[in-house]
Amino acid sequence: MKIVLRRALTCGIVIGSLIASAPLAVAQTDGTDCFDRTVAVTVSERRIDLAVPQELLRRSGFDRFSPRFERLLCAVRSKHAAELLVRTEGANLWRAAVDRVQGRGPAGGDLARADDRPLYWARLQLTKALRQWRPSFNLTAGTRTALINSLEAGSRGQDAVTFPPGRGLRKVLVSGFDPFQLDGDIRRSNPSGANALALDGVILRTPTGPAMIRTAMFPVLWSPFEAGTVERTFLSAMPELDMFATVSQGRVGRIDIERYNGRWHTGPDNDNENRASAIPIPSGIPTVTPQPEFVPTTLPYAKIVAAPSGRFPVFDNTSVTEIPAGTTTPVVSPTGPTPGSVARAGGGGSYLSNEIAYRTTLLRDALKLTTPGGHIHTPVLLFAPDNTTLVTDPTFEQNRTDIVAQIRKIIETALS
Template sequence: MSKSALALAMTAILSSTAALANLDVEELRLPTATQAIPDVVGRYQAMVEDLDSKYRQQTDELIMTQMVARQGQRLWQQAVRDVQSGGQDDRPLYWSRLSMKQQLKQHNPAFNIASWQRKILLNAVEKSSRGFSDIQFDDSTQIRILLTGFDPFFLDRHIDQSNPSGLAALALDGYKFSVNGKKAQVETVMIPVRFADFDQGIIESLLTPIYRDNSVNAIFTISMGRDNFDLERFPGRNRSATAPDNLNVLTGASPSAPKAPMFDGKTLNGPEFVEFSLPVAAMQGVEGPWKVNDNHTVTTLAKGEFEAKSLLELQSATSVEGSGGGYLSNEISYRAVLLGAQFNSAIPVGHIHTPRVAAYEAETEMKIVAQIKAMVEAAATQL
């Protein structure tokens, strides 16, 4: 090899290494996922390439930001359409979002872009592709319901992992039905499995205008959990799970040393436990393949694991695990309930843990979604 050829090769390697260095842990899983589940990762490849092409041609910062946000929203809407027209998979949305972010990190528009400008673009595609900019209730809707799902997680165990809660979010976005002579509508968003997003206030950012304006009648947060459906009665304040998030970040918490999450640069301030307020009896009355449990199980530092009868019983305790555990599924419900209390809101809110699936089980997941849909409809009769 000549010196010039060697120099070019080294330049290419260094450039590639630098590009990889800019990718986060989630994005670095893309090659593995592409090899393992190419049809899933590549389902919306045309949309990814369209964003990349338009991005590289941009010469106007404002137009570029608007374009990126619109492309993220298009991705969300296409994933919703696919699931609602018979698709049974939440995963293409997740991997395509990461592909879009990869393009934004590794390529440049037709002008010099600063790091802070690139961060704005990444935030724009993140939120718009999660449905955050697509919450639109019809003016005639009388019962308005917000429902959240989660991304797939534990992807280093199963790169092909799906999340039934994410599938439910895609299946139920915009769903309209009638109850007690009233028009009801569900709008949904997808939540990342990343501690940093929670510490930076993603849940508070989503729900503050909703509580402030009293703009919905109920809030359902959903994640994948155990053997059956669990309605998590007493969410706890502290993290204690030793499992990593999707960036392989650990909290440093443990069952013997629980740790409060952060908000706005400070420790999240609130009671050790809060309470589920959706209509439990109506939701438990739904028939389906799985039992619906009113889960009162909590863990405290002093008493360990037990069935709590009331919040009063938990007043002086230190939370280790809420009914929803010590991970982000517990935390989303804690933050949602806490914020509602801070606004003196009467909006019912609570968390549903779905039955878990191994990797991807299309038939099982559609049955899970059907039972979630029935529980939402049953709860709406009481709103």
């Protein structure tokens, strides 16, 4: 952890020095003259100006990141300075979100600290700024994309999955997701994201010794998954992990430990892009050949289901959707895949939650590891039944508190 903090501080000092004292790298600017606001942005970024995102940013204090980032961007005069700035500001946003949820520093507003949504909307403001930035030097499309990807990785904790050296501390990696289905209700939160922010850097005291959790967030977008963002995040840490768990929001009123993850993805993502195809593994990523239709969890599901963990019932979900061998019609198999079948949905469905579970458990098998790992589906995070407009309410806050506490207890149980 000290290594990560030292790197972040060093990078911040470098950026400050560039902006303060390097006339060849930066220029004096009022921060408003280097953007082309007519440049097209993503569907996700277009939602930023709606009332709810603006309220969430204002009431959390996370509306402070975009003005600062835009001022600094307008001062940048070289590709190298841009890379340093993006790397630093991405890491700063991630650390600020983690610190806010974990109670460090001022809250910045009256929105509950545990809320995951400020990070999501603040990140989109920064990626939108990068997309519309008109620097004073030549910036190729490829370099702009690389800068956006760097900001995404840094502000999601994806490039900070490091553990202290030594054998005395067990190592756990847990992932979370952004809010999704925002065209249905722009207020939506994702308890798996709240869980990731609450657990990053936390050390659990278990009967078998202390365990450190590192977390990372992932977008509800097909393209980054197809480009390998999941495997790149997990790959370097996977051989030293004692456990990993991908977490997402699932069904109403229950928690599921998904037994099987399927090689098929469907549905619209947060940019309204659709898929209906087998999950592709990008070149250069270790994999299993031929690519299996289903990959099982290695989490201790029987132990997890049997142990009391909180108010929501926990299930070992063995159901999948498959096309049985010799047939052409998908059917539900409640007890798992049958020999020779073709996947159409894992236990967690065929959306990005199933996909992150498929990719990580397939990577585990490609590396020939026996690490316990798999997917946990949280309950849907619900508002009070009579709340159709407010961004939060006491029922919503209590539901999130209970879900996050129960997922933590499940992780502790799995480690015991």
